[in-house]
Amino acid sequence: MQRKILIIDDHDDLASALDSAFSAAGHLVRILKNRGDAITVANINDYDLIITDLDVDNSEVVPPLNGNKGSCLPELSPADAGERIKAFKLCAPNFRRDELDEDELKNFVETVLNYKTRFVDTIEFVRQLHEKIEFELPSAISPMHSILDYLTKRVEKLGVVNTEQSNLFVALDEAFVNAVKHGNKFNAQKMVRITAELTRQEARFTVEDEGDGFDVNSIPDPLDPENLFKTSGRGCLFICNIMDEVKYNERGNRLTMVKKSENPEFVKSEK
Structure with missing residues (x-):
């Protein structure tokens, strides 16, 4: 199926590589140079895939124009103005409108992340900024x-954790699966939103689904002898034991997790 793809890239490194790959596969690709141009695009969410890779460096956050909130653009708050941030977002708003082809979606995601890793991300560059x-x-x-x-490799490049000695992968996997399986109940019409805010001092992850949510206090204690052979509740226990901070919103459909840096040099620099 031919897809409409929008790429917003202010350095053109990722855009050029992806344009060649996607155009060769028969997709329609449009490239914009900045977020300001993107939020003026009519019906931006009609694109099947929106890829954003922007630098925010000592500049004001541009507000939405013409009522276009650009929900598929990176969310940058006024507090971010003036801070050097690398903002990357991958959004697939229209895939849920069709009969979802998981393999097609998987291939798009893998292609984008592979090209970003090969042509954009470097250890030296990453360690100098706040990444969203x-x-x-x-x-x-x-x-x-x-x-x-991809996320665990980014965290490792920042020096927050050594993934070979950390169970970060396990905690994130539990959170992702819970959102798809228990939150949205595998309903492809519902979206999962994953956000990572990375600095040398910490990695903050948010996983949100569009399900009904749940009462966190209703989760059975997996350490209770009566629940030893029950699987429910173990995922949340893993997450709480691995992460330094864990918080659910009141509805129970958004989970925020924080992993503090294990590098003494970065912890010290924060104080």
């Missing part, structure tokens, strides 16, 4: 492994 990474995708398990692998 966002994914907004239909409920599907298959693309999640690529996203999880």
Whole structure:
């Protein structure tokens, strides 16, 4: 199926590589140079895939124009103005309108992240900034492994954790699967939103689904002898034991997790 793809890239490194790959596959690709141009696009969410890779460096956050809130653009608050931020977002708003082809979605996600890793991301560059990474995708398990692998590698490049000695992968995997399986109940018409805010001092992750939510206090205690052979509740226990901070919103459909840096040099620099 031919897809409409919008790429917003102020350095053109990722855009050029992806334009060649996607155009060769028969997709329609449009490239814009900045967020300001993107928020003036009419019906931006009619694109099947929107990829944003922007620098925010000592500049004001541009407000939406003409009522276009650009929900598939990176969310940058006024507090971010003046801070050097690398904002990356991958959004697939229209995949849920069709009969979802998980393999197609997975291939798109893998292609984008592979090209970003090869042509954009470097250790030296990453360690100098505050990075925001966002994914907004239909409920599907298959693309999640690529996203999880990408995020854990980003955290390791920042020096927050050594992934070989950390269970960060396990905690994020539990959160992603819970959002798709228990939150959205595998309903491809509902989206999963994954956000990572990364600095040398910490990695903050938010996973949000469009399900009804749940009462966190109703989760059975997996350590209670009566629940030893029950699987429910174990995922939340893993997450709480691995992460330094864990918080659910009141509705129970958004989970925020924080992993503090294990590098003494970065912890010290924060104080």
